[in-house]
Amino acid sequence: MNVGQLYITRQLVGVTYCIISMALLAIGARATLDIHTSDAPRVVFAEESAGATQLALIIGNGHYPDAAEPLHQPINDASGLADAMSRHGFDVDMVEDATKADMANAIERLKSRIKPGSVVMLFFGGYGVQSGRESYMIPIDAMIWKESDVRHEGISIEAVLDVMKERGARAKLVVLDASRRNPYERRFRSYSHGLAPINAPINALILSSNTPGKVGDDSTNEHSVLVTELLNELDREVSAEGVFNKTRTAVSRVSNGEQIPSVSSSLVEDLGFSPSDSSITSSLPPAASRTSASLP
Template sequence: MPALIRLVFLVFLLSCGASVGAAGNQAVKHALVLANGGYSRDALPNALRDGKLMAQTLRQLGFAVTERTDLPREEMMAVVARFTDGLPEGATALVYYAGHGMQVGGGNYLTPIDMQLTGEASVPLKAYPVRHLLERLALARSAVNILILDACRNNPFQPAGAVRYRSFNALGLAREHAPRGTLIAYSASPGQQAPEGQGKNSVYSETLARTLLEPQLEIRDIFNKVGSLVRRQSLDDQIPWYESSLTDDYYFQPPDSVTVAAGKPLQFARLGREGREVRGETPPPLNWFNDLSAQEWDMLDWEIQQRVERLTADELPALEHQAAGGSLVHQTTLALAYREGIEKAIEPGSGKVTRYNANNSKALKWLAQAAEAGFPIAQVELGEMYFAGHGVDRNLDTARHWVEQANRVPYTRARLDLFQLDNLLSTMEAARDPYLGGVRKRALLPSLENN
């Protein structure tokens, strides 16, 4: 065969192979989008819009999408069964759910629109168990399973009224164990709640849809970024969370260095300096507050101080629950409330507020937790406590350490504190200088000790 003919034939084979490979890869990406919003009580109009947004986004990413809305329990079960049973060998399967969900007895349940609230004992019979959905995915022929739950609502059977703070154990959704080859993403961390959102879509779904379309992000990078963006937008009121048992990197839109093979997870491989194949590593998630401006830091500081000033003792259980869930803003707020005193009295004539029942050990515990997590407002507050000896032994070196840490962001109060601390430490160092006269030493030291 002449060389030119062989070349044309080879190009033809390669182009055909590329077309088949692309089509094959697209064919094994399947998504099921479920959105329940038309509840007879506590309707969720955003859930339906969120479902539509996610379906559109996934189609843009090459998924074959099955979209269903406002399903009763039997239909939910049938739709999930048809979807999982029809998955081809080695497929990517993604299930997205928006709507009410609840945690009862440590188990998570998605709420059908026909569910009547009669009591906790009937929930397993009237709701759709998340565990059942995960089992269906685990038994399917898919290679990669992704479950996204924008359903962190409260348990409607929890006590209300004066006893509503009796327990927070059943709020939101509980943690699920991700079977092998599965990633589970939640719009809020375990045991926490997520609001539906005031806009056209929920904050979580809107952020997720936008981030999914960013090219060359590995799946864990996507959910790390979504978590950071939602935490910033909600000022840490909502903390998305995910867990993964995926053993390979996965890309919705892979970079050039990724090998795409139909029927298999997307494999990431690159050549190291020695020419051998090495695995890509997922970088740690960025703190949600890293890119706040100086004005935003000052406003956030002011808002925390105002919240502490208005706080009443009956708000503490809810505040502690959110702090325990990882919210750095709530940890800092709780710490300052304990430091200032959780009870308050207002003089009738002057309106002067006096706070009492302070707890320095609890204040130090929560401030230290938030400061060690890198939250600058907590770092400044902790530094000032060590500077003043407020509830701790005075230690200027420790004070400077925390204030210096806070100066990694453009935070006005942190910069002023560091400037003042450095001036003070410089003055003290000069006072200890053996070449200075003893009279000056005696004049400076007593005044410093009084600062």
């Protein structure tokens, strides 16, 4: 082999080595990309799980100017339930004696904090009124003289459930202690007592203090009968649906059948309150710290 042939051979070897090296680098880069791509769904899922929260909006209204005397239990009920839900890992926003603006602002705060996968709870204690087969929470500054005022002055419970659904809440829990004789009923010619059945969206659980269309009087105890029994059941490690159903049974028993709460469920998964791990489900992380807003 002469010098020219040796030179050409070395050049070919060099070019071949470069081509092989580039091919190996490309294969390595493709493998790295494939690894990152396959990991991407797991990373997104982990981020979504980490962002899942447990939120509770708790409203207790007691001082209505149109009422003969204040309602003392809703404020105590809101405070007691707020403490209990905080122990269960919920981030609680508690509002007392809320005007319509206060309630609207609280709902907006809740809306802004709901993330896909959240478990969200609403509690309302005070006066509730039904109109047009829909139930409304009544603010303390409501000016109600006829039935149409209810729809204008009140806050629709179904509308709050719609907010939870639109924001992607995984599960919706509602507790209503508002089936009281309200100070507006004598102003209506056509009037239906109590609350209407709630149209629950999918994966919702609703507990109301009385059978639809029925009202009850408050006792002289610190807490209402409903919240007293609900707090008792929350101390037991049972499912959320079990808590609501056992509360219903307990209220019916202690009232000798005079007050029978209603429970409506469209749950498609098993949710459980567990004091031992302060979590509503084992798959959800601990919630953020509680916030509280007390209003004059």
